[in-house]
Amino acid sequence: MKTIIGLEIHVQLRTESKLFCNCKTNYLKAQTNENTCVVCTAHPGSKPYFINEKAIKNAVKIAAALNCEINEEIIMQRKHYFYPDLPNGFQRTSKPLGVNGTLEGVTIREVHVEEDPGRYDLKTGKTDYNRCGIPLIEIVTEPEIKDSEHAKKFLEELQLILAYLEVSREEPGSSRVDANLSIEGHPRIEVKNINSFKGVYTALEYEERRQKKLIQENTPYGQETRHFDEEKGTTTSMRKKETLEDYRYSPDPDVPPIAIEKNTEIPELPKPKRERMEKQYALTKEDAETITSEKKMADAFEKIAGHSNAKELAKLFKGILKKQLNYRGIKYQEKLTPEIEWIAKNLEQNKITEKSAEAILIEAIDGGKSAENYAKEQNLLGVETNIQGLIEKTIKENPKAVEDYKKGEEKALNYLIGKIMKETKGKADKKTILKTLEEKI
Amino acid sequence: MEIDKQTMKRISETSRIKLSEKEEETLTKDLNNILSFFSEIKKLELDKGEEYYIGRKKSKQRKDEPENRKEESEEIVKAFNSEEDRYLLAPKSL
Amino acid sequence: MKETHEKLQKGILKPSENLELKIKKIEENEGKIHAFINIYLEEARKRAEELDKKEKKGKLYGLVIAVKDNIAVKGMKMTCASKMLENYLPPYNASVIEKIIEEDGIIIGKTNMDEFACGSDTTHSAFQTTRNPTDLNKVPGGSSGGSAAAVKAGFCDLALGSDTGGSIRCPASFCKTFGFKPSYGSISRYGLADMAMSLDQIGVFSEDVYGIQLLFNIIKGDDARDAVTTTQKQSTTKNKVAIVKEFFENCDKKIEESVREKIKKLNAEEISIPSLKYALPTYYLLVYSEFASTMQKYDGLKYGSKGKPGDLTETVSSARSENFGLEVKRRILLGTYITSKDYREAWYVTTLKARSAIKSEIEEKLKEYDYLLGPTMPMEAWNIGEKGEPTQMYAADILTVPINIAGLSAISIPLKNGGLQVIASQGDDDKLLKFAEGLEK
Numbered sequence: 001m002k003t004i005i006g007l008e009i010h011v012q013l014r015t016e017s018k019l020f021c022n023c024k025t026n027y028l029k030a031q032t033n034e035n036t037c038v039v040c041t042a043h044p045g046s047k048p049y050f051i052n053e054k055a056i057k058n059a060v061k062i063a064a065a066l067n068c069e070i071n072e073e074i075i076m077q078r079k080h081y082f083y084p085d086l087p088n089g090f091q092r093t094s095k096p097l098g099v100n101g102t103l104e105g106v107t108i109r110e111v112h113v114e115e116d117p118g119r120y121d122l123k124t125g126k127t128d129y130n131r132c133g134i135p136l137i138e139i140v141t142e143p144e145i146k147d148s149e150h151a152k153k154f155l156e157e158l159q160l161i162l163a164y165l166e167v168s169r170e171e172p173g174s175s176r177v178d179a180n181l182s183i184e185g186h187p188r189i190e191v192k193n194i195n196s197f198k199g200v201y202t203a204l205e206y207e208e209r210r211q212k213k214l215i216q217e218n219t220p221y222g223q224e225t226r227h228f229d230e231e232k233g234t235t236t237s238m239r240k241k242e243t244l245e246d247y248r249y250s251p252d253p254d255v256p257p258i259a260i261e262k263n264t265e266i267p268e269l270p271k272p273k274r275e276r277m278e279k280q281y282a283l284t285k286e287d288a289e290t291i292t293s294e295k296k297m298a299d300a301f302e303k304i305a306g307h308s309n310a311k312e313l314a315k316l317f318k319g320i321l322k323k324q325l326n327y328r329g330i331k332y333q334e335k336l337t338p339e340i341e342w343i344a345k346n347l348e349q350n351k352i353t354e355k356s357a358e359a360i361l362i363e364a365i366d367g368g369k370s371a372e373n374y375a376k377e378q379n380l381l382g383v384e385t386n387i388q389g390l391i392e393k394t395i396k397e398n399p400k401a402v403e404d405y406k407k408g409e410e411k412a413l414n415y416l417i418g419k420i421m422k423e424t425k426g427k428a429d430k431k432t433i434l435k436t437l438e439e440k441i
Numbered sequence: 442m443e444i445d446k447q448t449m450k451r452i453s454e455t456s457r458i459k460l461s462e463k464e465e466e467t468l469t470k471d472l473n474n475i476l477s478f479f480s481e482i483k484k485l486e487l488d489k490g491e492e493y494y495i496g497r498k499k500s501k502q503r504k505d506e507p508e509n510r511k512e513e514s515e516e517i518v519k520a521f522n523s524e525e526d527r528y529l530l531a532p533k534s535l
Numbered sequence: 536m537k538e539t540h541e542k543l544q545k546g547i548l549k550p551s552e553n554l555e556l557k558i559k560k561i562e563e564n565e566g567k568i569h570a571f572i573n574i575y576l577e578e579a580r581k582r583a584e585e586l587d588k589k590e591k592k593g594k595l596y597g598l599v600i601a602v603k604d605n606i607a608v609k610g611m612k613m614t615c616a617s618k619m620l621e622n623y624l625p626p627y628n629a630s631v632i633e634k635i636i637e638e639d640g641i642i643i644g645k646t647n648m649d650e651f652a653c654g655s656d657t658t659h660s661a662f663q664t665t666r667n668p669t670d671l672n673k674v675p676g677g678s679s680g681g682s683a684a685a686v687k688a689g690f691c692d693l694a695l696g697s698d699t700g701g702s703i704r705c706p707a708s709f710c711k712t713f714g715f716k717p718s719y720g721s722i723s724r725y726g727l728a729d730m731a732m733s734l735d736q737i738g739v740f741s742e743d744v745y746g747i748q749l750l751f752n753i754i755k756g757d758d759a760r761d762a763v764t765t766t767q768k769q770s771t772t773k774n775k776v777a778i779v780k781e782f783f784e785n786c787d788k789k790i791e792e793s794v795r796e797k798i799k800k801l802n803a804e805e806i807s808i809p810s811l812k813y814a815l816p817t818y819y820l821l822v823y824s825e826f827a828s829t830m831q832k833y834d835g836l837k838y839g840s841k842g843k844p845g846d847l848t849e850t851v852s853s854a855r856s857e858n859f860g861l862e863v864k865r866r867i868l869l870g871t872y873i874t875s876k877d878y879r880e881a882w883y884v885t886t887l888k889a890r891s892a893i894k895s896e897i898e899e900k901l902k903e904y905d906y907l908l909g910p911t912m913p914m915e916a917w918n919i920g921e922k923g924e925p926t927q928m929y930a931a932d933i934l935t936v937p938i939n940i941a942g943l944s945a946i947s948i949p950l951k952n953g954g955l956q957v958i959a960s961q962g963d964d965d966k967l968l969k970f971a972e973g974l975e976k
Contacts, residue, residue, distance in 0.1 A: 015505050032527040038627050039760075042832040043517070044620065044728040045629060046759050053502035075493075082457055082851055084531035089831025120535045126528035127836075162508035216912045246455065246876040251493045253733035254502040255762055369464040401759060420683075434889055444872065451669070456871040457866055458826065459832070459852040471865055472924060478926045479816035484886055489885035492894060495942040495961075496720030496732050496763030503759060516626030520838040531836050532847045 001215065002184040003208055006143035007200070009175045011162065012116060012137050012169040018133035019434045020048035020092065020255075026215040027130035028171055039152035050077075050253050055113060055135035059097055063111045066163050068098025070262045074112070079247045084127045085120035089420035092165045092252055093138075097260060098341050101163075104154045107142040114138055137168070143180060148204035151179075155197040160270045164295045172196070181207045183215060185224040191235050194228045203228045207235055241294040248428035251299055273298055297321075297332040304341045313344050320358045326367055332347035339364040339371040347376070353429040369388045372424055391436050392421050413437070443476050446471055536598070537745040538690045541962040545598040550586040550597030554579055555642060557599045560689040567671055569663045572604050573612050574644035576927040582641050587685060593639030594753055601691040603682045606643035606737065607654060607726040610633050611642070615728050616660035617650045619839050619858035629726020630761065631695065631754040633736055638753050643691055644792075646681025652697060652730035653704055653929070654678050655928050656917070661860055663921060669711050673916035676706030678730075679740070681813050683710040693750050694740040699730045700818050701911075703738040705766025708954030709916035714746045715968070717740050718961040719942030720765040722751075723758035731825035732937040734818075744972045747946070751964065765964025775904045778803040780907030781811045782934055782956075785834045790953030791936045792911045796954050797948075797974070803908055810896045811937055814890055818936035819929055820873060820886040827870025830863070838962040861906060864926065894941040902942075910934060911947040911954035 015025055021039035024030065038046040064071050065191040066241060074097050093114035101108030118132035139158070145151050155177075162168045178201050189204050189211065207226075214221050240366040268276075270292055277298070278288040291314065292298040305313050321340065325332060343360055345350045352360070363374045375381050394416060395402055403414035404428040413434075420433050444452075445497045453460050460468060523530035542548035558576060565571060579599070586597055602608055603614045609632075613622045628636070635642065649659040657665045665680045667673040668688040675684045678697030682705030686694045697704040698716035707714025716738040757764045765902045766906025772888055778798065783791050835843070835854025842854030859867070873882035895939035900907065910966040913934060922928045934956065938945045942961045947954040948971060957974070959967035 017505050022506065022510075024507040024509070031537070033518050033529070034511075034527075036517050038513065038517070038625075041837055043520075043838065044623070045624065045625065045724075045726040046604070046614065047759050050501045050503040050762050052505055054505035056502060067442045080828065080831055081832065082831065082847075084529070084834075084836060084847070087832060087837060089834065090828060106493040119530060123533060125531045125533040126525065127531050128528055143456055144470050244877045246727050248828075248879075249875075250824065250869070250874060251492060253495075253763070253825065256494050256497045258500045258502070268752070303529075376707060447873070449868075451869050452871045452875065455875070456867050457848065457852045458859070458867060459856040461583060462884070464864075468861075468865060468905060472869055475865070475869065475925060475929075478929070479819060479911075482813050482889055483881055485813060485889060487888040487892055489647070489784065489888050489891035491884065492891040493733065493805040493887070494763070495894075497765035500762055501759075503933050506761075507806060507868040512625050516624075517837075518895070522625070522838070532845065532849060532850050534753065 002044060003147050004143045004146035004182050005204060006180040007141045007145065007154070007179075007237040008141075008178040009139040009155075009158070010116075011054050012174040013113070013135040013137055013260055014169050015052055015054045015058070015135055016168050017052060018195060019052050019055055019113070019135040021133060022049065023133065025134050027128075027134065028173075030130050032128050033130060036132075040087070041129050042089075048252075051258055052135060052257065056258065056260065057264065058165075059111070059135075059137045060168050060260060060262070061266050062139070062162070062359070063101065063164050064264050064292055065165055065269055066098065066101035066103055066111065066139070068101035068111055070110060071096060071260060072100045072262065073257050075257050076252040077249045079249055080243055080367070082225055083120065084119070084125070085118040085129075085132065087118070087129065087132060091115055091117060092255070094258075104150070104155055104157050106144045106150075107143050111137060111139050112172045122208050124271075141181075147207060148201050151204055152201045152299045155200055155339060157270065158396070159197055160293070164267055164270060181211070183211050184207075186211065186215060187221060189223070190225045191228050192225060192238070193230075195230060199228065199230055202233045203235060203272060203304070206233060210235070212420025216310065216330045222429070235358050247326065267295065274418060277302070281305055281314070283310070283314055287314045287318055290322060294332045298335070300332065300337040302341065303337060304344055308341070308344045309348055316344055316347070320354075320361055324361055328365070334364075336364055342371040346381075350429070350432060352380055353432075355429075373405075388436065390423055391420060391433065391440060393421070395437075442473055444472050536742055537948060538582075538657050540598060540691055540749065544592060545904070548597070550639075550641060551580070551583040553597050554583040554599055557643065557690055557692075560939070564668075564688055565690065567666065568668055568684050568688055569648055569665050570648050570681045570688065570690060571601070571614060571644045572614055572660075572662055572681070573955040575611055576643070578610065579641050579643045586639055586641070589639065592736070593637065595635060596638035598640050598692040599643050599690075600640045600750075601644060601682055601685040601694040602642055602644050603648055603679050603694070603696045604633070605648060605697060605728040605730075605905055606632065606695055608642055608645065611645055611647065614662070615651050616648045616662060616736075617858065617860065617863070618661045619833050619854075619863075621661075621840060623839050623852045627726065630723040630758045632726060634754050635750075639691075646679070646685055646694065648681055649678035649862070650860045651714070651728065651863050652678040652702055653826070653860075653866055655701065655931050656750055656922065657681060657706070657921060658861065658931065659860060659862050666919070667710055668917050670916065672918055674709065674919050676709030676912075676916060678702040679714075680706045680710075683712055683714065684742050686710075686742060687712045691743075693746050695750075696737050696738055696740055697727055697730070698736055698939065698965060699822065700939050701932050702955070703740065704911050704935050704945060704956060705932070707733070707740060707947040707949070708911035708956075709947040711954075713744060713747055713946065713947045713948060713971075715751065716938065716944070717943040718767065719939070720763050720961070721755050721944070722757070723761040723764050723966055724761040724907060725758055729825070729829040731822045732829060733825060734821065744968060744975050748968050748972075751968065757880055763953045764858075765806040769966050770905075770960045772966075773903060773905050776801050776803045776805045776905040776906045776908060777900065778805045778908045779811070781807055781809075782797055786910055786913040786914065787953065788909045790913070790915070793907070793950040793952040796956050797888075797950055798908050801908070804904070806895055806900060806904075808900060808937075810889075810893045814940060815929065815933050817886055817889040818932070818940055821890060821940075823866050823870035824874045824883055824886070825870070826873065827867045832866050833859075850887075862925065890940055893937060897937060897941045897943070900961070905959065905963075906967070907958040908957055911956040915953060948974055949954070
């Protein structure tokens with residue numbers, strides 16, 4: 001039983017004002033119905049302003065990142081239906097801006113822009129128009145996704161690309177997905193109301209299981225639209241009426257055709273960056289993935305790796321850096337780059353221990369003190385002289401202890417370590433000493 | 442008879458215009474008269490493209506600069522036919 | 536009104552004095568004519584008093600202006616002559632109104648019209664019937680009948696109307712005054728409740744061409760809030776005018792004589808424009824489809840008259856059913872029908888192609904001739920209630936609709952019998968008005 005999945009992904013574009021009016025887009029922070037005007041609430045006589053140029057620019061970047069062929073011109077259409085969150089009784093939605101793209105082995109059928117409707121609560125009837133008119137990009141895939149795992153991977157990569165581009169919003173609710181799933185040879189089911197990328201995986205798993213069960217039990221079923229319940233992780237049937245709308249798409253006479261500037265600059269995308277960094281810095285696939293999980297982190301790595309040992313640096317990034325960021329649930333910040341550079345350098349030169357390194361990093365993240373200042377303050381800076389040289393000296397000066405150690409006497413080793421620690425006034429790292437001794441002896 | 446009773450029911454549902462039996466009858470007749478009055482247009486063989494934009498041919502694009510229209514949004518909330526805590530109260534669906 | 540304007544500008548006549556002259560006329564005859572749906576005498580008097588004291592005089596200083604009730608004036612109801620908006624107060628001013636206020640015009644009230652501009656005689660208002668000041672048993676024409684009557688009856692110096700298929704030119708002809716519809720895109724529609732988006736334009740009534748030029752020059756211009764506005768280049772002068780054969784088909788003989796007499800000295804060449812034959816169906820089918828779309832916003836929730844309590848469908852349906860008149864309902868139903876999935880190819884798509892054909896044929900002619908001439912209406916004003924059947928009324932528009940189909944500029948000049956319609960290329964507004972000045976004598 002082959003599973004066939006297609007996705008329609010709606011993501012809010014990052015703009016200060018709405019698509020066709022100048023109302024603010026900070027709907028999560030604004031007072032109810034504060035970000036409204038006669039245009040986005042469809043008062044008689046209102047007309048759409050000139051389209052928001054930032055929204056178009058941002059949409060083009062996304063289309064380019066998805067390898068779409070970009071059209072030179074788009075027109076807006078009216079999609080007609082009645083619903084409280086749609087003041088005009090129609091939604092303005094564009095014809096495709098980009099077509100024939102690809103991501104994770106899935107063809108992107110098309111990409112277009114449209115207006116976000118407002119928010120209508122089915123239970124209470126409360127309607128808020130702050131969100132109404134915010135620009136959305138819709139990404140439509142061909143039904144080439146093979147299963148929920150594939151969908152997950154696809155959406156994770158998409159999310160990463162969007163994070164790299166910084167042209168879309170990332171707050172909860174800023175992405176919504178409609179999924180289409182069918183078992184080959186059987187009716188297609190549409191699932192609406194998935195309000196997060198994570199929810200898609202749950203919804204698809206549930207639907208696949210549900211449909212396969214119906215087939216095994218020989219229960220017939222027809223094409224329909226189902227509603228995803230985020231809390232329960234299940235889908236329920238919607239009333240038939242909502243599934244058979246004739247939207248009477250017509251070109252919107254109020255919006256003249258919009259010229260699209262195809263040439264746009266986008267940063268190096270996650271996949272090519274991973275592949276390049278793997279080669280360039282001899283990283284493992286896993287390490288490359290971790291380091292490129294955030295563009296700013298990858299940039300920082302490359303800045304520092306220029307004059308630092310890439311391997312050791314990778315260890316630092318995937319180790320204490322990732323740990324501390326995850327623990328706080330925060331993203332990499334550019335302000336950390338000079339501090340990490342300092343830490344990496346001093347670690348390499350054995351001037352600080354790994355333990356101190358972590359403490360210094362924590363201070364840089366939380367307290368904001370520069371690594372160098374904090375290290376000096378806390379007296380974490382190690383011996384000036386080369387510990388290698390010191391160890392060699394100690395070996396030369398204590399031949400008997402070395403002999404005893406070679407014979408297997410634990411006590412002799414401790415004696416040597418103690419001597420070195422005394423010389424370094426306890427600042428040297430025991431593990432490093434041990435390792436170096438073992439190497440030399 | 443281009444528009445029959447069933448079609449009339451469908452278009453009045455789609456356009457959210459509830460019609461009484463009498464209105465349905467009158468309007469069905471009216472609509473059919475009108476369409477037949479204009480039906481000559483269907484016979485035309487036209488090879489022209491469809492023209493949609495009579496004014497400006499290419500949209501200007503505006504800068505992304507938000508405005509605060511506090512007074513206007515207050516009036517908009519006041520105009521709601523049913524309101525609670527600044528929300529428009531539409532009928533419930535569940 | 537040139538005299539009045541000059542007296543006001545020179546300070547010989549004060550704004551409050553001018554206003555009182557108009558109010559006197561209103562008190563004498565409004566009871567018979569019913570040009571206004573709502574008059575705001577107190578507000579007008581207050582404004583006039585303020586203006587009396589003003590030193591720097593705007594270009595419309597002290598002139599009394601009536602506004603068709605589908606154009607938003609803040610603080611004044613905007614009913615569109617419909618029960619749906621009987622008590623609706625717009626929270627904003629239309630762009631044209633902002634300009635009028637800035638130039639010190641006094642807005643006295645909102646004039647009667649056919650409901651949502653659906654009509655050609657102003658008998659389809661939900662509230663009252665306006666009577667033709669030249670003969671109280673006759674209709675004033677429509678849909679801007681109230682504005683034409685107000686100017687003719689001396690209730691104001693100038694009036695604004697809107698014209699989708701003749702709604703300014705028809706009442707101008709019937710009421711024997713001047714009515715001007717500029718090129719599509721010349722005047723911002725921001726604040727004009729749509730009838731048909733690609734056909735509507737705001738225009739002006741005046742008892743002389745001077746008044747039309749004065750007001751037009753102030754309210755014209757590109758507006759970022761109406762994306763279709765555009766200032767077009769004036770065409771080259773050809774020194775040739777044409778009279779269109781098709782315009783005299785089924786035309787009242789007396790009107791034909793009047794028109795031919797008036798243009799005798801112009802040496803007009805007689806030409807034929809065959810595609811005019813299907814202008815009427817093209818126009819109406821376009822109107823139905825665009826009207827149905829723009830009327831989707833009226834749901835009784837956000838503003839306007841509310842529906843009965845019930846579920847979503849019941850509430851919205853009852854609001855619309857109980858508050859729209861018959862002609863409005865007809866047009867919405869027809870528009871919904873001809874754009875629906877199964878019928879759009881046969882009706883809607885054909886209509887769009889016909890539009891292109893008619894537009895290009897007329898534009899071709901206007902490359903050869905500066906102006907096209909003919910009667911504005913094929914008949915004189917009919918008796919109130921005479922044209923009850925829709926197709927009877929539609930047929931009267933035959934001479935005016937081609938102009939809107941092609942987005943052209945046109946003026947109606949009053950004659951002894953009927954009116955003379957002068958048509959110019961899109962963008963030739965100023966040229967046309969200059970020409971009309973010459974014809975005025």
